[in-house]
Every structure is written in C-alpha cells, then in structure tokens.
Amino acid sequence: MNGKTLSPVDWSLVRAFLAVADTGSLSGAARRTGVSQPTLGRQVRQLEAALGQRLFDRQPRGLAPTDTARALIEPARRMQAAMSEIELTAAGRQTELSGPVRITASDMVALHVLPPILAELHTAEPGITVDLVASNASENLLFRESDIAVRMYRPRQLDLVARHLGDAELGMFAARRYLDRAGRPRSVADLGQHSMIGYDRSEEIIRGMQARGLAATHDWFALRCDSHPVYWALVRAGCGIGFGQATLGRADPAIEEIDLGLDLPVLPVWLATHRSLRQTPRIARVWDALAAGLAPWLS
Amino acid sequence: MNGKTLSPVDWSLVRAFLAVADTGSLSGAARRTGVSQPTLGRQVRQLEAALGQRLFDRQPRGLAPTDTARALIEPARRMQAAMSEIELTAAGRQTELSGPVRITASDMVALHVLPPILAELHTAEPGITVDLVASNASENLLFRESDIAVRMYRPRQLDLVARHLGDAELGMFAARRYLDRAGRPRSVADLGQHSMIGYDRSEEIIRGMQARGLAATHDWFALRCDSHPVYWALVRAGCGIGFGQATLGRADPAIEEIDLGLDLPVLPVWLATHRSLRQTPRIARVWDALAAGLAPWLS
DNA sequence: GTTTTTCCATTCATATATGAAAATTACAGC
DNA sequence: GCTGTAATTTTCATATATGAATGGAAAAAC
Known part of the structure; x- marks a missing residue:
C-alpha cells in the first residue's frame, strides 16, 4: 500500500x-x-x-x-x-438567453403548479431548457445542484438571493363525493366522526391540530401517507378530510372546502438562487416567469 | 457556446x-x-x-x-x-520505509556529488526509489513537484523545513595539461595572458571578478558555456582556467588548483522539504543520507 | 435458523480518452 | 513575396475507463 x-x-x-x-x-x-x-x-x-x-x-x-x-x-x-x-x-457570466436551467421545487408544487407556468415559459423562450427536480430535500444551491429553488421557508444559506413571493394559504378539503356520503362537519367536534387523512412519519398536521386545541394523535387518522401528491389524490378520491393548499382545492370542482373557523397556518413561498446567477439573462428570465406564474396562487 | x-x-x-x-x-x-x-x-x-x-x-x-x-x-x-x-x-502519513522520493538538485550536484550518495542509499534501503531531477529551476515543493531539494540558497517559501548543511567553497582550477602548456599564473595580473572560461548569459563570474578588482568583461573569456557540467568538462579537458567547487577540483587528479589569494565566495548548501513530509520515514531516511553524504563536500 | 436485504468485487463488451504523426494556420524576418 | 517557425487542429490506431450483469458475503429481519 x-x-x-x-x-x-x-x-x-x-x-x-x-x-x-x-x-x-x-x-x-x-x-x-x-x-x-x-x-x-x-x-x-x-x-x-x-x-x-x-x-x-x-x-x-x-x-x-x-x-x-x-x-x-x-x-x-x-x-x-x-x-x-x-x-x-x-x-x-453567460449572456445568452438560452441554455439549461435547473429548478427545484417540492413535489406538490412541481406536480400541480409549475407545469402550466413552464409550458408558457417554453413557448416564449424555446431556447431555455428546464430541468425540474421534484424533491422535498433542499438541493444545495451553493454546489449548483440547482439554479433556482421554490421553497416553503426562508432560505438562510450564505450567498443566496431570495425573494418572498407571498404566502400559500392552507385549507381543509374533502371530495364532494365523500361529504355527500359522510356528511358535512359543522364544528370542530364533528371531525371526530370523520375519516381524517394524515401523514405517516411527519407530525406536522398533528402538531398543528394540537396547537388549535384538538386531541389529535397518530391514531386519529384513518389513512396516512407521506407523499404530498398521493395524499392529495387520496383526498380527491374521497378517502376523507385532509389539508392542502387553498388555491389548489378551490380550483378543483371535485373538492369542497370545509371552513370551521380554524385559523390554519400559511406557508411562505420563496424563490432563491445563487447571487452569481441572479443577473444571468436566462436565470433572470425563468425567475421572472416563476414569480409571475406563482403570484395567482398566493395571497 | x-x-x-x-x-x-x-x-x-x-x-x-x-x-x-x-x-x-x-x-x-x-x-x-x-x-x-x-x-x-x-x-x-x-x-x-x-x-x-x-x-x-x-x-x-x-x-x-x-x-x-x-x-x-x-x-x-x-x-x-x-x-x-x-x-x-x-x-x-505514510509509515513505510519504502516508496518513491523525488530529489531536486542543480545539475552540477546531481552529476558529480549525488551518484555515490544515492548508490550507498540504495544499497542500504532498496525499498526506496529515487527520482532525481537535475534542474537549476527551483521546483515547487508546495505542489509536490519535488520531495527534497538541494539548493545553493536559503529557501524562503512558506511551510518549508530547511537546513543549512554548510558551505561549498569555490576555487580556481585548470587541467594540469593546460598549465604545463600555458604556464602557471603567479598573480592576478597574469590571468590576462590566459584562456579563461566563462559563462555566456550569466554574469556571475564577471561580477565576482569585478568586485575583486579585475577588469573582466564578457570578452575577457576565451570560451563561454552556460551549462555547469559542460563548463567543468571544458576545464578538465584543458581549455583554460575556470571556477568550480573546491572539493570537486581538489579530488580530481587531472586538475590543479590555482591559488592567487583571491577570496572567492562560498555557496551555502541547503536541504529543504515540505513540513508535512519531514517526519515521513522514507523522506527522513533520504534526508539523513543526503545530509551525511554532502557533509564531506562542505566546509 | 432461514430468508431477505444490502452492500462490494469481478467480468466482459462497449464507449471514451489518449498520443503520435500529419495537416493546417498565422505571423515574423529577410 | 517567400520562407521559417511555432503554434493549433485533425486523423486514426490504441489504451483506458466505464457500466450492466453477475457473483458472493455479511449483517438484519423474520
């Protein structure tokens, strides 16, 4: 050796x-x-x-x-x-308005929000190719694992440029089909009689409910799933009541919002990129497209 | 692009x-x-x-x-x-007393001084292989272009370990053959009648002679050569009078020293290595062999 | 105790990178 | 205007590195 x-x-x-x-x-x-x-x-x-x-x-x-x-x-x-x-x-230092741009977004945003935005972008700028990484893990912008990140929290890394686009409201939703069958809850107490959809490993809903005075535990939920997109598909399929982004639920004719006066948290939506890339034409172009395209989803 | x-x-x-x-x-x-x-x-x-x-x-x-x-x-x-x-x-962090060691030395030292030292080293430590770089350019010890350098000046780079082994005396020499033919100079003035061997581009001898009161110029020399080993071969072949390391000249039966009372400069001889390597067994072993082997050549 | 999982090493066909030599280019000097 | 020089680019045979598939071994799960 x-x-x-x-x-x-x-x-x-x-x-x-x-x-x-x-x-x-x-x-x-x-x-x-x-x-x-x-x-x-x-x-x-x-x-x-x-x-x-x-x-x-x-x-x-x-x-x-x-x-x-x-x-x-x-x-x-x-x-x-x-x-x-x-x-x-x-x-x-690249000056062309073309080339590859890698975007990271949560799988939920990547699946339900970005496609139309990117479709429009591609029509306007066919020279820009997009690599969309649907991942909840935060890719490292410093190592250029991603060029632009759409995040639900304030980025805190050094050398990053970040912009707060607004907040994504949360809402409680269920499929119209489900509610017709199981009835519409009129109070928070009614929820106990319903099928609630929750997360498996993540405790975020449980903590949120407990903070609002509900006796929620892991067993409170009839169905649990850690994948946000699948979770949402379960709600749409009428498996029970779940939480999701308000704009998404309200735009969906199969789904009904359940307003029990709970003040649900809002998710801040941030755009982030490396400081070196912010002024690069094609990055700036995608940045602007994302900011404009996300605006209608936010309050 | x-x-x-x-x-x-x-x-x-x-x-x-x-x-x-x-x-x-x-x-x-x-x-x-x-x-x-x-x-x-x-x-x-x-x-x-x-x-x-x-x-x-x-x-x-x-x-x-x-x-x-x-x-x-x-x-x-x-x-x-x-x-x-x-x-x-x-x-x-290598602990074996074997492996490659790269040594840099001036071509003169590499040619006339190191061979017997390295021969003895190889007998004692056959596991150590030596890459000897005969070059007057100073290789960069920081980039590991060399492990140990034998230098005629004090190394000043950062992170280096250097040891002053002693000084190499200079002397004025000519081949016995030449002196028998052209006569033995008895004074500095006699040198004007002799064939002097000098450097082509380097001015070091000229400056040294001028500092000692001789009217030396580029034209003062009958023969000029920039390669030290060739220069020395010219002296040995009887082309004229030249300067060289005293120990080298005195050990050569074909050559005679000419002592006119000039106080010639001495060359400090340094060993240098990177601090990280000094304690490595095989580097330390070569270092010691060089220090011991060079000692007899120095005063 | 058996099975399953997870990982590393090996094999072999293929893709890629390399170097020697020849072709090419553009200036500088006469 | 021609030639010489010192560089880069191209070409092609060869050497090297790579990946898919396979084999094997040791813990973890049951």
Missing part, C-alpha cells in the same frame, strides 16, 4: 472520495453522483494507490473512512467549494 | 485549464504537465463547453485567457492548493 509511482493525482478522484465519504458506501455514492458503483470503487482504489494510503475500511455495511481519510475531508471540501465557485462564476 | 447539458464538470479539466493559463500555450502546458498537447486542447474545449464560456482566444502564438478565464484563475488556484494539501497530508 504505497504509491510506487510519483505521477500526479487525478483531481476528479477527489470528487469520488468525497461522495463515498459523505454517503458511507459505494452504492450510496453511486446513487447520489450518477456514476456507477464499480467505477466509484475503482476510483477510490486508484486514489488510495496514488496517495499511498488506505482511505476506507471495507465493511459489509459500507466503507468506513480511515484516520487519513478523515484528515483529507477538509481540504477535499475546499476543493469542492472552489470548483463550485468556478462553475457559478462561469455560469454567472 | 453554451452548456447544453447540466452535467457535473470534470474536476481534472481545471488542472489543464491552469496549466494552459500559466504557460500561455497548449504546447507549453503539455511540456510542463506531461500530458500531450492535443489532449490539453480537447480538455480546454471540453471545459469551455461545460462552463458555457469561452476561456481562451486562440492565437498563433498561443492561447490568451478571456476575462472569464481570468476570473476563474483564482478559485482554480485554490483548488490546486487544496489538492496539494491532500497529497502532502497523505504522503506525510
């Missing part, structure tokens, strides 16, 4: 090293980077040979970093940061 | 970018990096495509960086520095 040659080390191996160190396994790193697992394994081995040091202990559950690897993570991160700066600086 | 894909950029392209930016041409960068020039050209193009920016203006005399390229050089250097830190940290 010693570098027998004194040849320069391929910088791209460090990227593989970081991905493996971050995820703790070759397979995980492969999923995250899009590079295949055998390739990552070979690259790690190659880096170990080049540095003359074992970097990971191969274990059944993954690769555990050695002391040496731990010592190398910090400079590797600096490399990554510098690489990001290169990409962002270069992208920020 | 716009990145049509949004795929991650290969980090190793930045190394090519830096080499080209530093040398100002693909050919120069190829010479410096050991990568072929067509490959570098392709890598630069590839980086330009990935970043969506032209980085160089192709000119007949080389590649001139664009404004964008100039903006990217600084983060690229940070990447390079971080990569160096990775390599140095990893190398510094």
Whole structure:
C-alpha cells in the first residue's frame, strides 16, 4: 500500500472520495453522483494507490473512512467549494438567453403548479431548457445542484438571493363525493366522526391540530401517507378530510372546502438562487416567469 | 457556446485549464504537465463547453485567457492548493520505509556529488526509489513537484523545513595539461595572458571578478558555456582556467588548483522539504543520507 | 435458523480518452 | 513575396475507463 509511482493525482478522484465519504458506501455514492458503483470503487482504489494510503475500511455495511481519510475531508471540501465557485462564476457570466436551467421545487408544487407556468415559459423562450427536480430535500444551491429553488421557508444559506413571493394559504378539503356520503362537519367536534387523512412519519398536521386545541394523535387518522401528491389524490378520491393548499382545492370542482373557523397556518413561498446567477439573462428570465406564474396562487 | 447539458464538470479539466493559463500555450502546458498537447486542447474545449464560456482566444502564438478565464484563475488556484494539501497530508502519513522520493538538485550536484550518495542509499534501503531531477529551476515543493531539494540558497517559501548543511567553497582550477602548456599564473595580473572560461548569459563570474578588482568583461573569456557540467568538462579537458567547487577540483587528479589569494565566495548548501513530509520515514531516511553524504563536500 | 436485504468485487463488451504523426494556420524576418 | 517557425487542429490506431450483469458475503429481519 504505497504509491510506487510519483505521477500526479487525478483531481476528479477527489470528487469520488468525497461522495463515498459523505454517503458511507459505494452504492450510496453511486446513487447520489450518477456514476456507477464499480467505477466509484475503482476510483477510490486508484486514489488510495496514488496517495499511498488506505482511505476506507471495507465493511459489509459500507466503507468506513480511515484516520487519513478523515484528515483529507477538509481540504477535499475546499476543493469542492472552489470548483463550485468556478462553475457559478462561469455560469454567472453567460449572456445568452438560452441554455439549461435547473429548478427545484417540492413535489406538490412541481406536480400541480409549475407545469402550466413552464409550458408558457417554453413557448416564449424555446431556447431555455428546464430541468425540474421534484424533491422535498433542499438541493444545495451553493454546489449548483440547482439554479433556482421554490421553497416553503426562508432560505438562510450564505450567498443566496431570495425573494418572498407571498404566502400559500392552507385549507381543509374533502371530495364532494365523500361529504355527500359522510356528511358535512359543522364544528370542530364533528371531525371526530370523520375519516381524517394524515401523514405517516411527519407530525406536522398533528402538531398543528394540537396547537388549535384538538386531541389529535397518530391514531386519529384513518389513512396516512407521506407523499404530498398521493395524499392529495387520496383526498380527491374521497378517502376523507385532509389539508392542502387553498388555491389548489378551490380550483378543483371535485373538492369542497370545509371552513370551521380554524385559523390554519400559511406557508411562505420563496424563490432563491445563487447571487452569481441572479443577473444571468436566462436565470433572470425563468425567475421572472416563476414569480409571475406563482403570484395567482398566493395571497 | 453554451452548456447544453447540466452535467457535473470534470474536476481534472481545471488542472489543464491552469496549466494552459500559466504557460500561455497548449504546447507549453503539455511540456510542463506531461500530458500531450492535443489532449490539453480537447480538455480546454471540453471545459469551455461545460462552463458555457469561452476561456481562451486562440492565437498563433498561443492561447490568451478571456476575462472569464481570468476570473476563474483564482478559485482554480485554490483548488490546486487544496489538492496539494491532500497529497502532502497523505504522503506525510505514510509509515513505510519504502516508496518513491523525488530529489531536486542543480545539475552540477546531481552529476558529480549525488551518484555515490544515492548508490550507498540504495544499497542500504532498496525499498526506496529515487527520482532525481537535475534542474537549476527551483521546483515547487508546495505542489509536490519535488520531495527534497538541494539548493545553493536559503529557501524562503512558506511551510518549508530547511537546513543549512554548510558551505561549498569555490576555487580556481585548470587541467594540469593546460598549465604545463600555458604556464602557471603567479598573480592576478597574469590571468590576462590566459584562456579563461566563462559563462555566456550569466554574469556571475564577471561580477565576482569585478568586485575583486579585475577588469573582466564578457570578452575577457576565451570560451563561454552556460551549462555547469559542460563548463567543468571544458576545464578538465584543458581549455583554460575556470571556477568550480573546491572539493570537486581538489579530488580530481587531472586538475590543479590555482591559488592567487583571491577570496572567492562560498555557496551555502541547503536541504529543504515540505513540513508535512519531514517526519515521513522514507523522506527522513533520504534526508539523513543526503545530509551525511554532502557533509564531506562542505566546509 | 432461514430468508431477505444490502452492500462490494469481478467480468466482459462497449464507449471514451489518449498520443503520435500529419495537416493546417498565422505571423515574423529577410 | 517567400520562407521559417511555432503554434493549433485533425486523423486514426490504441489504451483506458466505464457500466450492466453477475457473483458472493455479511449483517438484519423474520
């Protein structure tokens, strides 16, 4: 285990090293980077040979970093940061009103709100291609995993430009079909007799209800689902009463709003991008399209 | 000229970018990096495509960086520095008393002094392989272009460990053959009647002689050569009187020292390595061998 | 104790990147 | 105006790296 040659080390191996160190396994790193697992394994081995040091202990559950690897993570991160700066600086200096733009949005927004906005944008600017990442995980704008993010909270990362577009109201909804069958609740107390749809792992509805004086627990719900789009499909299918964005529910003829005077929280909607990209023509164009297109959904 | 894909950029392209930016041409960068020039050209193009920016203006005399390229050089250097830190940290944690060690020395020292030292070292430590770079240019110890440097001046770079081994005396010498034919100078004035061997571009001897009151000019010399080893071969072949390291001349039976009472300068001899490597077993072993082996040559 | 899951290593066909040599280009000097 | 020089680009055979599929091993789940 010693570098027998004194040849320069391929910088791209460090990227593989970081991905493996971050995820703790070759397979995980492969999923995250899009590079295949055998390739990552070979690259790690190659880096170990080049540095003359074992970097990971191969274990059944993954690769555990050695002391040496731990010592190398910090400079590797600096490399990554510098690489990001290169990409962002270069992208920020682009002047064409065309090219790819990657947008991150929650799966709910991506599924129900963005498609018409992007359709219109594509008609107006056919040169701009959009990569839409529907994910509730916050992609890292600093590493250019995304160019523009639509978020339901105030972004707090450094070097970001963020704009508060407005607030998305929440409402309580059920399918007309369901209400015709199960009856329309007239008070908060009536809810106890209804099928409520909730989340499985997330506790947000439960906490919200409890804060409003309802004795909600995990078992209070007849049906639970963690996927927002599927959750919403359950509501539309008449599985019971659920919560969702007010604009979405009110625009849906199959659905009826249930107003019991609860003051439901509102979700702030933010647009965010990296400071280097804000003035880039095609990014600015998409930014404006999103801001304009989202406005009718917000209050 | 716009990145049509949004795929991650290969980090190793930045190394090519830096080499080209530093040398100002693909050919120069190829010479410096050991990568072929067509490959570098392709890598630069590839980086330009990935970043969506032209980085160089192709000119007949080389590649001139664009404004964008100039903006990217600084983060690229940070990447390079971080990569160096990775390599140095990893190398510094190696514990085996074997592996490659790259030594830089002036061509004179490499040719006349180091061979016996390295021969003995190799006998004692066959696991250590040595890359000897005979070059008067100072390789960059920070970027691990060399592990140990033997230098005739005090190294001043940051993060270096340096040790002053002693001083190499200079002397005035000529081949016995030459002196038998042309006579032995008894005074400084006699030198005017002799064939003096000097440097072509370097003025060091001229300045040294002038400082000692001799009316030396470029034309004072009958023969000039910039290569130290060739210069010394000229002296040994009886072409005339020249200057060289005292220990070298005195050990040579074909050569006679000419002592006219001039107080010639001495050259300080330094050993230098990166701080991270000083304690590494095989580096320390070579360091010690060099220190011990060079001692007899110095005063 | 058996099954299932999760992960890493290997194999082999394919895609990609590389280098040597030749072709090309544009200036500089005479 | 021609030639020489020093660069880049192109071409093509070769070397290298990659991914899909497979095999294998060790924990976790039942």
